[in-house]
Amino acid sequence: MPRFPQYSPAVAGIPGSVYSTLAHRLATFEGETYPLHVGDTWLEPPEGCRMEDLRTADYPGLHRYAPPHGLPALVEAVAEQVAARTGVPTTPNEVLMATGATGALGAVAGALLAPGDEVLILAPYWPLIAGIVRSFHATPVPVPYLGAVSNAVGAVEAVTAHRTPATVALYLNTPNNPTGRVIPRDQVEALADWGRAEGLWLIADEVYEDYCYRGEHVYLRSLAPERTFAAYSFSKAYGMAGNRIGYAVGPAEAMDQVRKVSTHTFYSAPTAGQVAALRLLEGRGEPWLSTTRERYRELGAAAARRLGLPAPEGSTFLFLDVADRLDERGLLGFLEDCVERGLFLAPGPSFGPYPTSVRLCFTSAEPEVVARGVEVLARMLGRFPPQEVTV
Amino acid sequence: MPRFPQYSPAVAGIPGSVYSTLAHRLATFEGETYPLHVGDTWLEPPEGCRMEDLRTADYPGLHRYAPPHGLPALVEAVAEQVAARTGVPTTPNEVLMATGATGALGAVAGALLAPGDEVLILAPYWPLIAGIVRSFHATPVPVPYLGAVSNAVGAVEAVTAHRTPATVALYLNTPNNPTGRVIPRDQVEALADWGRAEGLWLIADEVYEDYCYRGEHVYLRSLAPERTFAAYSFSKAYGMAGNRIGYAVGPAEAMDQVRKVSTHTFYSAPTAGQVAALRLLEGRGEPWLSTTRERYRELGAAAARRLGLPAPEGSTFLFLDVADRLDERGLLGFLEDCVERGLFLAPGPSFGPYPTSVRLCFTSAEPEVVARGVEVLARMLGRFPPQEVTV
Numbered sequence: 145m146p147r148f149p150q151y152s153p154a155v156a157g158i159p160g161s162v163y164s165t166l167a168h169r170l171a172t173f174e175g176e177t178y179p180l181h182v183g184d185t186w187l188e189p190p191e192g193c194r195m196e197d198l199r200t201a202d203y204p205g206l207h208r209y210a211p212p213h214g215l216p217a218l219v220e221a222v223a224e225q226v227a228a229r230t231g232v233p234t235t236p237n238e239v240l241m242a243t244g245a246t247g248a249l250g251a252v253a254g255a256l257l258a259p260g261d262e263v264l265i266l267a268p269y270w271p272l273i274a275g276i277v278r279s280f281h282a283t284p285v286p287v288p289y290l291g292a293v294s295n296a297v298g299a300v301e302a303v304t305a306h307r308t309p310a311t312v313a314l315y316l317n318t319p320n321n322p323t324g325r326v327i328p329r330d331q332v333e334a335l336a337d338w339g340r341a342e343g344l345w346l347i348a349d350e351v352y353e354d355y356c357y358r359g360e361h362v363y364l365r366s367l368a369p370e371r372t373f374a375a376y377s378f379s380k381a382y383g384m385a386g387n388r389i390g391y392a393v394g395p396a397e398a399m400d401q402v403r404k405v406s407t408h409t410f411y412s413a414p415t416a417g418q419v420a421a422l423r424l425l426e427g428r429g430e431p432w433l434s435t436t437r438e439r440y441r442e443l444g445a446a447a448a449r450r451l452g453l454p455a456p457e458g459s460t461f462l463f464l465d466v467a468d469r470l471d472e473r474g475l476l477g478f479l480e481d482c483v484e485r486g487l488f489l490a491p492g493p494s495f496g497p498y499p500t501s502v503r504l505c506f507t508s509a510e511p512e513v514v515a516r517g518v519e520v521l522a523r524m525l526g527r528f529p530p531q532e533v534t535v
Numbered sequence: 536m537p538r539f540p541q542y543s544p545a546v547a548g549i550p551g552s553v554y555s556t557l558a559h560r561l562a563t564f565e566g567e568t569y570p571l572h573v574g575d576t577w578l579e580p581p582e583g584c585r586m587e588d589l590r591t592a593d594y595p596g597l598h599r600y601a602p603p604h605g606l607p608a609l610v611e612a613v614a615e616q617v618a619a620r621t622g623v624p625t626t627p628n629e630v631l632m633a634t635g636a637t638g639a640l641g642a643v644a645g646a647l648l649a650p651g652d653e654v655l656i657l658a659p660y661w662p663l664i665a666g667i668v669r670s671f672h673a674t675p676v677p678v679p680y681l682g683a684v685s686n687a688v689g690a691v692e693a694v695t696a697h698r699t700p701a702t703v704a705l706y707l708n709t710p711n712n713p714t715g716r717v718i719p720r721d722q723v724e725a726l727a728d729w730g731r732a733e734g735l736w737l738i739a740d741e742v743y744e745d746y747c748y749r750g751e752h753v754y755l756r757s758l759a760p761e762r763t764f765a766a767y768s769f770s771k772a773y774g775m776a777g778n779r780i781g782y783a784v785g786p787a788e789a790m791d792q793v794r795k796v797s798t799h800t801f802y803s804a805p806t807a808g809q810v811a812a813l814r815l816l817e818g819r820g821e822p823w824l825s826t827t828r829e830r831y832r833e834l835g836a837a838a839a840r841r842l843g844l845p846a847p848e849g850s851t852f853l854f855l856d857v858a859d860r861l862d863e864r865g866l867l868g869f870l871e872d873c874v875e876r877g878l879f880l881a882p883g884p885s886f887g888p889y890p891t892s893v894r895l896c897f898t899s900a901e902p903e904v905v906a907r908g909v910e911v912l913a914r915m916l917g918r919f920p921p922q923e924v925t926v
Contacts, residue, residue, distance in 0.1 A: 147703060148736050148762050151792045152649050152671070158795045182600070188591055189598050195807045198586040200579055207580050207775040209573070243634050243779070243801040250800040254670050258543050259650045275799040279645055280543070281672055312538060345539050371539050384598040386806030388634070388779070401542045404549045408666040409641040409800040410634040414808060415777030416586045 154259075154281045158274075161494075166483050173486055178517025180504040181488040183321060183460065186511075187383040190432040193420045203419055210415040212407050214241025214391070218418050221425040226376075226393050229353070230363040237396045240403055241389065241413040245351045245377040247406065248392035250276050252373045254405030255398065256345055257282035262310040263347075264303055266290065267496030268463060270321045270349060285311070286496040290323045291463075296334035303338060313345040319352035319361060319458025322495050322503035324444065326457040329362045336367035344371070351377040351390070354433055356458040357441040370395060373402070378421045380460075382429055383436075387417030440507055447506040447518045452527055460507040463492075467500035469525055475500055478524075487520045545650075545672045549665075552885075557874050564877055569908025571895040572879040574712060574851065577902075578774040581823040584811045594810055601806040603798050605632025605782070609809050612816040617767075617784050620744070621754040631783045631794055632804040635776070636742045636768040638797065639783035641667050643764045645796030646789065647736055648673035653701040654738075655694055657681065658887030659854060661712045661740060676702070677887040681714045682854075687725035694729060704736040710743035710752060710849025713886050713894035715835065717848040720753045727758035735762070742768040742781065745824055747849040748832040761786060764793070769812045771851075773820055774827070778808030831898055838897040838909045843918055851898040854883075858891035860916055866891055869915075878911045 150156075161167070170177055188194065200206050213219060219236045227234040242248035253276045257263070261282040265273055266289040274284040287306045293299050303314060316335065318327040327335075339346045348364035353376065365372040373394035379385035390413075392402060445455040448462055456462060470478055475491055479502070482489055492501030504521065506514050522528075541547075552558070561568055579585065591597050604610060610627045618625040633639035644667045648654070652673040656664055657680040665675040678697045684690050694705060707726065709718040718726075730737045739755035744767065756763040764785035770776035781804075783793060836846040839853055847853060861869050866882055870893070873880055883892030895912065897905050913919075 148734050149786075149789070151646050151789070154649065155646050155792050155795050158799075160791065160795070184599055194591050195586040195589040195597060196591060200585050200587060205777070206586060207777045208575050209776045243638075243805075246802040247634075247800060255542050255546050258545065259672060272799055272802070275795065279796050279799045281650060343539050385600045386596070386598045386803075388801065388803070388805045395540075398540070398542070400551065401546050404546050404551070404666065405670050408549075408663055408670045409638060410779065411637040411663070412777075412779070414634075414779045414805045416807060417805060 154278050158278050166479055167488065169483055170488060173483070175486050176513070176516065177486040177488065178509065178513060178520060179488045180506070180508055180514065180517050181490040182508050183505050184385055185383040185460070185507045186509050187436065189382050189384045189420070190424065190428050192428045193382070193423045195416060195420070197423070198416050198419055206416055206419060208415065210412045210418055212412045213403060214239065214413060215415070215418045215422065218422045218425070221422060222391055225425060230366045232366055232369050234393060235396065238393055238399055240392045240399055240406055241418060242391055242406055243388040243410045243413055244379050244385070245349065245375040245390035246272055247388070247410050247413070248375045248390050249273065249347070249349065250279070250409060251402045251406035252347060252375070252392055252394070253277055253280045253282070254409070255401040256313055260310055261312045262308060264306055264311055264314045266316040268320070268322050268498055269315070269496055270317050271494040273315055273349070288497065290320050290325045290327070293331065296330045299331040299334045300338050303335065307342065311344060313347055314339050315347040315349065316364070317349035319356050321352065321459050322461045322463040322490070324456030324459050324461050324463065326356055326359050326361060329360060332362040332364060333367055336364060339371065340368055346372040348372055348374040350374050351380045352459040354381045355437060355440055355460060357444065357455070358457040361458065365393065373398070378424065381433065382424055384417070384420065387414065387420060389413055389417040389421050443506045443511055443514065447504070447514065450518050450522050450527070451525065460505050461503055462506065463495070463501055463503050465501045466525065470500060481524065482521070485520045487517050489521070545669050549669050557870055558879065560874055561879060566877050567904070567907065568877040568879065569900065569904060569911060570879045571897070571899055571905065571908050572881040573899050574896050575776055576774040576851070576898045577900050578827065580773050580775045580811070581815065581819050583819045584773070584814045586807060586811070588814070589807050589810050597807055597810060599806065601803045601809055603794060603803045605630065605804060606806070606809045606813065609813045609816070612813060613782055616816060621757045623756055623760050625784060626787065628787045629784055629790055631790055631797055632809060633781050633783060633797055634779040634801045634804055635770050636740065636766040636781035637663055638779070638801050638804070639766045639781050640664065640738070640740065641670070641800060642793045642797035643738060643766070643783055643785070644668055644671045644673070645800070646792040647704055651701055652703045653699060655697055655702055655705045657707040659711070659713050659889055660706070660887055661708050662885040664706055664740070679888065681711050681716045681718070684722065687721045690722040690725045691729050694726065698733065702735060704738055705730050706738040706740065707755070708740035710747050712743065712850050713852045713854040713881070715847030715850050715852050715854065717747055717750050717752060720751060723753040723755060724758055727755060730762065731759055737763040739763055739765040741765050742771045743850040745772045746828060746831055746851060748835065748846070749848040752849065756784060764789070769815065772824065773815055775808070775811065778805065778811060780804055780808040780812050834897045834902055834905065838895070838905065841909050841913050841918070842916065851896050852894055853897065854886070854892055854894050856892045857916065861891060872915065873912070876911045876915070878908050880912070
């Protein structure tokens, strides 16, 4: 039992960022920096959907609380979009507007998890999901999956190998942060069937649904609507992560429980961000999205080409193993060498058991800045362009 | 251990709103409505601090993530203000910007509480605090206090009577929602001393610090800085609850733990709302605040006078026992009768063991609307104005 000056053991067990000391050097670095360690975009959101477009005269109450479930018009528009995309009839009471997908997934975790529970997490995974599970006193169990599993039989073997009597849920993220991979249909189907047979809740983090460049994004909820919570994000879709607007979709009765936690961790999603989101869904978003999807696709392919990797299938990330470039200082030494050249990358251990990997985001800065950062990395990996001539 | 289709027992134990069926009638009620059940304001925030004032050209990155701790300039301005008001030297790493005080208190609860822990909560209390404690698997223990305790000796007796070996923290809210009372200095001092002697964490919800009309608001952190977390809100201070911007202040090392939870429940506070908050602290807020404080003071006094209650000492609420007006249908019947007249009030049980009380907010609608709502309530309580003549 914690006593002053101690803390919750669950939270004390969440590691601080090993990278924060390096990240601090961004502010003091002299010379150009390449901040490819954050997952964000250099783009501003579509015109007409920015804060300056939201006039109090047009939206009385713009600065007041929204209903805890979300602005009714937005919740309806979201439910319609989800139904159209997934093929699953979706009612407003199956939707919760949240402070980003982080808030949505936090509320889902809070509604489902009890101390001692385990959650299977397909790895490499989005870094925050492990801490979300721990924040509510349960244990994240990484399942090496993306890049390790190649068919439906392997999918079931991978999760079965980590399932215990304490397992209550399976989390997956596709299109995937950090690997840039998309889990194919046959695997998603196999995982949904397995989850149903095992009596588990399923949690699908699908915030990159709009950024699938190859193959098909399969909505988990279309396969197991009775047990699936799905999380989405206006942050990732439309370059408005600072607005903190995402949402969760799940079975209506279960969402009543989820809303109890969201009410007690952020109360309601920000009102102005919800109005901006509604304006996006009313037609202003789609052209921006189409253009941006093509730009991201090209940027990802170009970065991958220069690094000798396959083009990403989705998301805005590349994940690479740099084991053969590490010296006795290990990954931190490599990251320090990067920082000395102005290049900031995210360390593999943030994403699971990947002590020799790094993640880069190819949309986190202006394309020419990203290209120069990728060039720095390519050279550190010994990939000099063939046309280069020493002068 | 929860299994599909079950939920976290802690969250399943949080009651849903008994009032939600009545509140739904707001949308369909024919005739004027008096929505005095919500804690909000009819005022728009100060000019220059609204969404339409935040131009992307002036604030590049306005729609991108803020740092998880908060925008550095805002965190510094907040630390300065806190230091000036409390007399406690306050550094930026003792501050966390959050999704309202709700997000701040949720993160504090997550950082401190483990399953089985108990938190003493001075009652009547802000309704969400009980659910916040439960969301993180601990137990809220109401301590009847405001209106029941009248001196320092009584203060210590009240908390001592409810302390058990499982008690880890004491929560108090002053100026108080829902009672409109302010806890006097001698009592706050006695509680701080007692908390220190008992080895507890202290949590001070001081979101109405700017709305103290009589007496003095005493900052708990000025008395026990080593163990106190304090929560504040731009929502309440400046009429921008929809922006979801509040903050927590506490010991630096402890705030590292709090930030772990905030990162995993909402990641960062909304960027635009933080920019608006910074513009407030740069001078645009103070004149609005002075004017608003006087208006709220007068509105509270007028409402109290009409209802035969003492004027509120602080906050934007009145809390009254209507036991002698209840019939066999109990409080819900009384609230239904109110709703039939267009009047919406918050039920006493939301605030602790108060089965025959109601709360009204005297700033939640235009003053003339509030006045008419108060008139409806006064008549239901049998308080007809002496000058009234039947025609």
